[in-house]
Amino acid sequence: MNQTDIKVVKSSGERVDINLEKIHRMVEKSCRHITGVSESLVEMNSGLQFFDGITTKEIQQILIRSASDLISLDHPNYQFVSERLLLFLIQKQVFNTKWKDSEIYPPLGDLIDRNIKLGVYDDVLKYYYTDEDIAKINTFIRHSRDLDFTYAGLQQVVD
Structure with a gap:
């Protein structure tokens, strides 16, 4: 199955092609100004878990789990990456905002x-x-x- 075969179900119910660039930008924003973390590691750790019909909420939860799995004594700053990814999910639920608008309340x-x-x-x-x-x-x-x-x-x- 290649990436064009994977459809994502948005919160509105609309099915769209998975957009890995959009996911990358979200991970990039989550890692911004945090030392000792790698966007690539967060993405690679989650990459094999996507499937056709996955919801945007499930993608967010996979990314949160991916980043939290990287938290260790040697790499404690992944706790802040995980926190930001969780915060984006909470903001979507509470404010109905997209992660890219996470500074708009x-x-x-x-x-x-x-x-x-x-x-x-x-x-x-x-x-x-x-x-x-x-x-x-x-x-x-x-x-x-x-x-x-x-x-x-x-x-x-x-x-």
């Missing part, structure tokens, strides 16, 4: 409104907090601190 008020409509949050939040309160809280959020987690630390938050 919707305002907290928009997230609250969306999650109230989805039934995730109770609309009582709007009773206790005004739009001004939520806007002020939004100014305290520093998404750049998400990168301060290790893989194990972020995985504990997820669990």
Whole structure:
């Protein structure tokens, strides 16, 4: 089976050809500014696990597992690569953003409104907090601190 035979199922349900360049760019972004890690090792470690009908979420999980399998005493910085890959997955689920837009975050008020409509949050939040309160809280959020987690630390938050 060659790469053109592998179809990826996007979160929308659309089936598209696997795009190894896109996967490479995601791994590259995950490794950016981290010393002692190799994009190629992360990719090679995961390469044989792709199959026709794989979902984008499964690809992300394979890459996370691939990077986390490389964490060792000699190569501890793969914990940050794994963390970033996991963070991209979380951002997709929470913010519905693509990994390449991982520095773009919707305002907290928009997230609250969306999650109230989805039934995730109770609309009582709007009773206790005004739009001004939520806007002020939004100014305290520093998404750049998400990168301060290790893989194990972020995985504990997820669990």
